[in-house]
Ligand SMILES: Nc1ncnc2c1ncn2[C@@H]1O[C@H](COP(=O)(O)OP(=O)(O)OP(=O)(O)O)[C@@H](O)[C@H]1O
């Protein structure tokens with residue numbers, strides 16, 4: 001979260017699609033595809049944090065990896081500032097890589113166990129051609145200080161650190177290239193709650209000091225509420241609702257969002273015990289055989305027959321608040337939640 005006024009978007013994702021072909025079969029014919037991301041659009045203003053929430057398998061990580069150009073997108077556009085990073089290939093892509101970096105969930109898995117951590121940060125700079133070799137040691141010291149590590153800790157190996165300290169090292173390494181965008185996929189999910197708060201506060205401070213923009217993925221609603229300026233809720237490869245943090249947490253409209261919030265009232269003590277808990281029946285359908293209408297209709301407590309006919313579009317029901325549900329009505333008082341069950 002930041003006090004910076006929204007400006008032109010740094011990241012602009014338009015109609016992003018990632019369909020994974022289903023391999024082989026007996027005669028090596030393609031047997032359809034997994035529609036992991038199926039037409040996702042959002043913008044992230046510079047210096048702000050955009051959150052993506054949703055159940056396991058909704059396509060959050062695949063969206064992040066596609067933005068990072070680490071999985072192949074099968075459709076859509078990705079722009080970083082004025083650059084079309086979705087189309088860039090080879091050297092053109094390599095020359096942009098320093099501008100967007102990723103922080104993964106498990107800091108241990110993303111560090112080489114046999115490399116001293118100071119060298120790991122220096123390697124990242126060499127790889128992305130940041131500064132001259134002579135400048136790099138001083139820069140590593142600066143980065144270690146910025147993430148709250150001591151200079152002598154540069155000489156240690158990853159196993160000599162705690163999980164929280166390792167995530168600090170990963171942050172230092174991601175920042176080595178002076179990126180504009182940090183894509184963070186569950187960056188604190190592997191850490192103890194007390195340590196989570198320290199890392200989140202560090203990330204907020206770094207954002208303020210360096211003007212960073214975050215794409216922040218988490219299934220923890222409390223964390224998302226703490227960190228994000230704007231939030232999208234994904235369900236089976238699409239965004240079903242998107243709004244600024246306050247609107248989304250205080251006035252969720254999509255039945256899926258309402259159900260998700262009601263299933264986790266503990267993320268906000270004020271919410272505890274308020275409202276009825278809505279249980280979702282069953283699991284999400286397979287992303288290979290998607291239902292024809294609204295993807296959520298089969299589990300939705302408010303579904304009516306028309307919901308299974310065609311997929312509703314993502315519609316702006318009030319300024320900046322987008323919902324993909326045909327049952328939302330907009331009155332003079334604004335958009336009205338769907339009466340459920
Ligand atoms: N390389 C791949 N090949 C085929 N299917 C994939 C591949 N990667 C992901 N998927 C599928 O795409 C869908 C979305 O997966 P993704 O990892 O993006 O979900 P997620 O929202 O990050 O879930 P989680 O909360 O568990 O991390 C899932 O159905 C997953 O099985």
Ligand SMILES: [Mg+2]
Nearest residue numbers: 060061062185
């Ligand atoms: Mg994931």
